[in-house]
Amino acid sequence: MEGGATGEPLREREVTPMEWRRKHVLGLADFSAEEIEFVIDTARSMEDVLTRDIKKVPALRGKTVVNLFFEASTRTRTSFEIAGKRLSADVVNFSSSVSSVAKGETLLDTAKNINAMMPSIIVMRHPASGAAQFLSRHVSCSVINAGDGSNEHPSQGLLDLYAIIKLKDKVKGLKISIIGDILHSRVARSNLYSLGRMGADLWLCGPGTLVPKEMGRSGATVTNDIREAVRDADVVMMLRIQLERQKTAYFPSLREYTRNYGLNSEVFSLAKKDAIIMHPGPINRGVELSDELADSSHSIILNQVESGVAIRMALLYLLAGGHHAAH
Amino acid sequence: MLLIKGGRVIDPGSGRDEVGSVVIADGKVADFLPGGEAPGTFNGTVVDAAGKWVVPGLIDMHVHLRDPGFEWKEDIRSGTAAAAAGGFTSVVCMANTSPVNDHPEVTRYIREKAASAGRANVFPVAALTCGQNGKEMTDFSELFEAGAIAFSDDGNPVRSALVLRRALEYAKAFDFLILEHAEDHELSGGGAANEGWTAHRLGIPGIPSAAEEIAIARDILLARFTGGRIHIQHISTKMGVDLLRMAKRAGIRVTGETAPHYFTLTDAAIEGYNTYAKMNPPLREEEDRMAILEGIVDGTIDAIASDHAPHDEYTKRCEFVAASNGIIGLETALPLSMALLAGGKVTPARLVDLLSAIPARILGLKGKGTLRKGADGDVTIVDPEAEWEFRESDVRSKSRNSPFFGWKMRGRAVAVLCRGRVTHSLMKGVTPDA
Amino acid sequence: MKKSGKKLILDTKGVDRVLSRLTHEILEKNKGAEEIVLVGICSGGVPLSRVIQGKIRSIEGVEVPSGYVDITLYRDDLSRAGYQPRLKRTEIPFSIDEKKVVLVDDVLFTGRTIRAAMDALIDFGRPKNIQLAVLIDRGHRELPIRADYVGRNVPTARAETVEVFVGEETEEWKVVLRESPSGKGK
Numbered sequence: 001m002e003g004g005a006t007g008e009p010l011r012e013r014e015v016t017p018m019e020w021r022r023k024h025v026l027g028l029a030d031f032s033a034e035e036i037e038f039v040i041d042t043a044r045s046m047e048d049v050l051t052r053d054i055k056k057v058p059a060l061r062g063k064t065v066v067n068l069f070f071e072a073s074t075r076t077r078t079s080f081e082i083a084g085k086r087l088s089a090d091v092v093n094f095s096s097s098v099s100s101v102a103k104g105e106t107l108l109d110t111a112k113n114i115n116a117m118m119p120s121i122i123v124m125r126h127p128a129s130g131a132a133q134f135l136s137r138h139v140s141c142s143v144i145n146a147g148d149g150s151n152e153h154p155s156q157g158l159l160d161l162y163a164i165i166k167l168k169d170k171v172k173g174l175k176i177s178i179i180g181d182i183l184h185s186r187v188a189r190s191n192l193y194s195l196g197r198m199g200a201d202l203w204l205c206g207p208g209t210l211v212p213k214e215m216g217r218s219g220a221t222v223t224n225d226i227r228e229a230v231r232d233a234d235v236v237m238m239l240r241i242q243l244e245r246q247k248t249a250y251f252p253s254l255r256e257y258t259r260n261y262g263l264n265s266e267v268f269s270l271a272k273k274d275a276i277i278m279h280p281g282p283i284n285r286g287v288e289l290s291d292e293l294a295d296s297s298h299s300i301i302l303n304q305v306e307s308g309v310a311i312r313m314a315l316l317y318l319l320a321g322g323h324h325a326a327h
Numbered sequence: 328m329l330l331i332k333g334g335r336v337i338d339p340g341s342g343r344d345e346v347g348s349v350v351i352a353d354g355k356v357a358d359f360l361p362g363g364e365a366p367g368t369f370n371g372t373v374v375d376a377a378g379k380w381v382v383p384g385l386i387d388m389h390v391h392l393r394d395p396g397f398e399w400k401e402d403i404r405s406g407t408a409a410a411a412a413g414g415f416t417s418v419v420c421m422a423n424t425s426p427v428n429d430h431p432e433v434t435r436y437i438r439e440k441a442a443s444a445g446r447a448n449v450f451p452v453a454a455l456t457c458g459q460n461g462k463e464m465t466d467f468s469e470l471f472e473a474g475a476i477a478f479s480d481d482g483n484p485v486r487s488a489l490v491l492r493r494a495l496e497y498a499k500a501f502d503f504l505i506l507e508h509a510e511d512h513e514l515s516g517g518g519a520a521n522e523g524w525t526a527h528r529l530g531i532p533g534i535p536s537a538a539e540e541i542a543i544a545r546d547i548l549l550a551r552f553t554g555g556r557i558h559i560q561h562i563s564t565k566m567g568v569d570l571l572r573m574a575k576r577a578g579i580r581v582t583g584e585t586a587p588h589y590f591t592l593t594d595a596a597i598e599g600y601n602t603y604a605k606m607n608p609p610l611r612e613e614e615d616r617m618a619i620l621e622g623i624v625d626g627t628i629d630a631i632a633s634d635h636a637p638h639d640e641y642t643k644r645c646e647f648v649a650a651s652n653g654i655i656g657l658e659t660a661l662p663l664s665m666a667l668l669a670g671g672k673v674t675p676a677r678l679v680d681l682l683s684a685i686p687a688r689i690l691g692l693k694g695k696g697t698l699r700k701g702a703d704g705d706v707t708i709v710d711p712e713a714e715w716e717f718r719e720s721d722v723r724s725k726s727r728n729s730p731f732f733g734w735k736m737r738g739r740a741v742a743v744l745c746r747g748r749v750t751h752s753l754m755k756g757v758t759p760d761a
Numbered sequence: 762m763k764k765s766g767k768k769l770i771l772d773t774k775g776v777d778r779v780l781s782r783l784t785h786e787i788l789e790k791n792k793g794a795e796e797i798v799l800v801g802i803c804s805g806g807v808p809l810s811r812v813i814q815g816k817i818r819s820i821e822g823v824e825v826p827s828g829y830v831d832i833t834l835y836r837d838d839l840s841r842a843g844y845q846p847r848l849k850r851t852e853i854p855f856s857i858d859e860k861k862v863v864l865v866d867d868v869l870f871t872g873r874t875i876r877a878a879m880d881a882l883i884d885f886g887r888p889k890n891i892q893l894a895v896l897i898d899r900g901h902r903e904l905p906i907r908a909d910y911v912g913r914n915v916p917t918a919r920a921e922t923v924e925v926f927v928g929e930e931t932e933e934w935k936v937v938l939r940e941s942p943s944g945k946g947k
Contacts, residue, residue: 018847029528038847045831045848054884057834087834108644128646129530130600149648151530189530214527317834317848 020318024136024143027152028193036194040162042314043307049086050310059321060089063120067093068110069146070126075281076146076155079305080123083312089120089320107131108138115139120320124148142319150184156280157190159311161198163304164235167276172199177229179205179261180239180288181250183212187280188239192218205229206239206261209250226261231270237278238263238288254287264290268298276300328352328371329747331706333363334381339676340684340697349381351704354747358700374742374757376708382679383698384416384705384745386686387657389481389506389560389584389632392418392449395436396425401637401725403437406657407445409635409724411751411759413657414740416705417448417695419632419686422459423482429454429465431473438474446750446759448705450476450690452506455494461486464494467503476690479506481560484542486512488549495555504690506558509542509567510608519648521594521609529600531647534609540566547574550581558689559583561634563608565618572627582689583622584630586656587663588730590619596730602643602650603730606636623681624672629689631681633660637726655724659717659731661709665738668711675711683707704747708754713739766940770897770915776927776934779912780809783894784816786910791861796889798860799827802878803849805867808927809896813865828853835877857886863910867925869895872906897936899923 018034028036049057065084067077077093084091094114105113107126114122121142124135129149136143147153164171176195182188182204196202202220204211205228216222223229230236241257251257263277277289277299285291293299329351336347336359343359350358352371360366363377392406401409410418420437422428428437434451441449453475457463459482467478478498485491485507498505515538520526522533543559547570550557562568562585571583588606593613596604604610622628636653643650664682667673687696694703717734719727743751748760771779791797794817801810807829814827831849864878879891894910899917915938917923922939 042848045834045850048851049834052885056884058880059834106641107646107649108641126646128648129532130648131646133600134646149530150532186530212527214524217524321834 023319024132024145025154025315025319026132026136026143026145028154028157028190028197029152031193031197033197036158036161036197039158039311039314039318040165042318043158043162043310046086046313046317047310049313050306055086056088057086058088059317060084060087060120062090063320064090064092064118065121065123065316065320066114066117066119067091067146068114068122068124069093069095070124070131071147073125073147075305076125079308080144080146080155080312080316083309083316086309086313087316087321089316092119107134111135111138115141121316144315144319147186150186150189152190152193153186154190155308155312155315156187157194158315159304159308160187160191160237160278160280161194162311163278163300163307164195164276166303166307167300168234171195174200174234175203175232176200176235176237177203177205177233178237178239179226179229179263181210181241182206182215182239183210184242185239191237192220196220203229203233207251207257226263226267227270230263230267233271233275235276235278236263236268236271238283240280240282241284241288243284258287262286262288262290263293265292268293278304280304328357328369329374329704329744330369330371331374331376331381331708334376334379334708336381336698337675337679338383338698339680340383340702341699343698344676349698349706351706351744351747354704356698356700356702356704359698372757374708374754378710378712379741380675380709380711381698382707382709383683383687383696383702384743385414385661385682385707385740386417386419386690386692386696387413387415387633387635387660387682388419388630388686388690389586390418390420390635390657391423391637391653392420392437393637394424394440395433399725400639403440403449404444404446405723405725406635406637407441407447407449409655409657409722411446411743411745412721412723412740413659414661414707414709414743414751415447415657416707416743416745416750417450417692418657419450419452419476419690421481422452422454422479427454427459428452428475429457429459429470431466431469434470434473434475447745448695450474450692452477452479452481454478455480455485455505456490459483461490464490464497467498468501471501471503476692477504477506477558479508479560481506481508484508484510484512488545491546492549492553495549495553495557499553499555502556504556504558506560507542507546508560509539509546509562511538511541514538514541519605519609520597521611523594523612525594525597529597529647531597531600534607536564536566536611536615539564539608540570543567543570547571547579547581550574551577551579554580556580560632561586561589561608562619562622562628563589563611563615565615568618568622568627572622572625575627582629583627584632585619585623585628586632586634587660588654588656590616590623590667591663592616592730597647600647601730602645602647603654603728605647605650605652606634606654607652620667623667623677629681630686631660631664632686633657635724636728637724638728639726640728643728651728653728655722655726655729657724658722659729659734659736661740662717662736662738663731665711704744706744707740708742709738710741711738713737713741715739768938768940769935770923770938771913771934771936773934776896776936779896780812781816783896783910783912784813784820787813787863787892787894788817788820790892790909794821794823794825796859796861797825797863798855798857799825799863799865800853800857800878800882801827801829802864802866802874803829803831803851805925806865809867810865812927813894826855828855830878830881832874832877832881835880837873837877851881853885857882857888859887859889861890861892862888863892863894865894867896867927868923869893869898869906869908869911870901872902872904875906876904896925896927897923
């Protein structure tokens with residue numbers, strides 16, 4: 001900002017001066033640590049807005065955000081919608097069951113049609129990996145990936161990081177275990193990037209059929225033993241077991257799964273005393289997470305949701321709050 | 328009468344690799360004259376092939392002409408024009424048309440259309456099972472009589488080992504050839520790229536190499552068990568090559584082909600969700616690519632076939648998992664294969680074997696794959712030094728789905744004769760016959 | 762030759778005297794420190810508001826609540842910023858309802874920053890009134906905004922920049938007028 005020098009309000013830590021240059025947020029694979037920190041810092045300011053009585057700022061006034069969801073998702077979509085509205089943007093929702101997609105329109109045609117309406121940002125969730133990148137090549141506005149197949153879910157990766165930082169101050173050196181269906185989880189993959197880049201000691205755990213062997217190359221420790229994963233962990237992140245997938249039998253039965261990979265108080269007692277439990281939602285109570293633990297004080301699942309709105313406000317603001325020549 | 332003068336005639340079929348002239352008369356090879364000189368008087372067209380290779384017309388034994396049924400992607404006319412431009416005089420087209428070529432009418436249609444409008448010989452492959460449904464065998468001998476040269480459900484594997492067993496046993500009596508697309512659908516199901524590090528990073532569901540390896544093993548063992556003859560199409564894996572090698576050593580009647588993209592590219596080519604590198608079987612890892620090169624060198628792999636698979640742009644301009652499988656290949660097969668010469672391990676004669684002599688032998692195409700006296704007048708003249716860039720504007724196929732645009736190539740077919748008629752020419756003074 | 766076209770407007774002593782005068786003016790006009798809250802505009806106004814808070818403490822023996830507001834999310838000229846301006850924090854940990862809010866900024870120029878600050882304040886509550894104290898008024902208003910308390914009037918050319926160095930860290934307080942534009946001007 002102009003004029004003035006130091007004497008800024010006290011912060012938790014100094015941030016490297018950086019300019020935001022991305023036009024899209026498609027994934028965290030190539031985000032630098034500086035960029036990640038930048039988003040987190042912006043989210044902190046957004047969280048200030050959320051504590052006021054009037055939870056609205058005019059930063060995105062007159063801009064349109066389109067939520068283009070080809071997969072059912074109330075949680076993420078609502079989060080983006082609220083984020084957009086808090087920034088005074090006009091938010092429009094397209095969901096596939098009612099849209100032209102049901103009539104067989106290709107993604108390319110849907111993209112062109114929406115692009116013609118000149119939104120500032122399209123937030124898209126799609127069942128095909130790489131769909132967000134494809135979209136970004138065929139529209140002129142910014143694109144935020146709200147989940148593409150089993151590739152990435154960048155806003156989730158960032159909000160999980162943010163939620164942990166708020167409680168633990170940092171992520172570097174923390175043992176963070178992600179447990180469940182790693183194979184199909186875009187949340188796990190984005191978290192690998194966000195938490196990994198910030199220096200966490202990452203562990204991945206699940207049945208042999210659900211933890212791809214390539215995961216070992218990502219720098220995380222892979223194990224099929226939940227006790228090993230949970231032992232001395234600072235953060236235990238449980239992933240939803242997708243019941244619909246059982247038709248191709250990745251494991252014998254839910255009971256067998258819960259027995260070996262479900263988190264209950266007994267297994268959780270192996271973690272550090274102040275360990276926290278996370279879950280991207282929605283939870284299958286009694287399957288991957290016991291009722292008791294889901295409601296315990298260790299669970300920060302609701303904090304995740306809160307952090308989600310702030311992170312999404314930050315992303316929307318960074319992509320559309322300024323001049324497009326910046327990208 | 329036509330005299331192809333002074334070129335390097337490479338014809339393993341007649342044991343020849345020397346400078347000489349080939350005389351074509353009445354659509355057949357009439358004579359060979361050693362040395363660079365023409366006969367005193369010659370009553371016909373003279374093609375100066377000095378500095379060029381003169382080889383038996385190339386044969387592509389795996390092509391999808393999409394005709395009947397998908398003519399917007401390709402048809403017999405455009406497909407054979409692409410073949411001629413790529414140096415091919417014969418193509419073997421697969422049965423996954425619409426309607427499927429499981430009926431003599433369809434076979435005859437293809438033959439007739441090729442005879443009148445085509446720029447290459449077309450040998451249709453008929454479906455192994457009705458509608459390629461994997462259940463009931465088609466009428467092999469009736470189809471053969473209508474012009475089918477072999478049988479295959481390519482596009483798909485024959486799922487049932489029992490059905491394949493019966494087909495092998497039945498075909499054996501007639502010495503009919505079965506071409507098999509080796510893939511275990513249960514293992515590959517849902518996959519869109521080779522199951523490996525690249526697909527993992529991109530979040531794309533994988534097709535494990537085991538899906539091909541298991542199918543090849545099954546096919547080899549069924550050939551062994553029945554004593555029948557089988558040809559494995561588009562081999563893409565190291566283990567696939569190893570199994571073929573082992574089978575041959577054991578005397579099992581099995582042959583195998585690979586496509587140029589499997590020895591030129593790896594799954595790294597799909598980076599950025601590049602749908603123009605998506606095909607089935609998928610591009611594999613470097614280890615597989617090296618093994619395929621090894622198999623070409625040591626004779627395990629018998630033929631190079633393009634698996635020319637034309638697709639319209641709309642099926643490629645979409646998200647990766649939804650994109651169609653396949654690339655065009657007729658116009659790049661020869662130059663990509665010629666890149667094999669660089670290492671010194673593959674000789675020009677071996678190349679001619681892979682692209683002409685051996686396919687002719689496997690398919691029983693008498694008079695083709697050789698330039699011996701009396702053979703069909705199918706000749707490809709190659710300029711091994713020609714340096715050119717493969718551009719979209721050059722493509723004769725109706726489709727443009729290729730990952731090789733912009734590639735600098737070395738080696739090109741500069742003139743092609745099919746049954747004595749010029750079907751393609753980049754040479755001055757040599758014009759294609761109408 | 763003038764070195765880099767800099768002209769010193771106020772030195773450390775000068776700044777201190779000006780701030781003392783401003784503090785007295787604020788107290789005089791409001792008849793004391795009751796109901797006053799100070800809100801510094803990030804980032805230039807923040808150290809100034811703290812100094813004023815300290816001076817009120819010395820003069821009246823009263824601790825006046827002080828906070829700060831980042832107006833980035835309320836700016837109307839974001840598209841000219843060229844890149845995403847970094848957000849700073851906003852902290853007003855007290856109610857501003859029925860209070861006399863004294864906005865403090867270092868340089869008053871076009872008035873757009875002040876407009877944005879007022880929009881932000883209205884979202885925080887309903888103050889009794891809003892007053893504006895600035896160290897320097899350099900003219901060139903684009904909106905009908907005026908300061909209630911002005912340290913110094915400094916007529917400037919549009920291309921010039923007024924730089925204010927004030928803070929706990931820098932012992933030296935000074936206000937400098939720079940001839941060559943820094944690109945943004947203030």
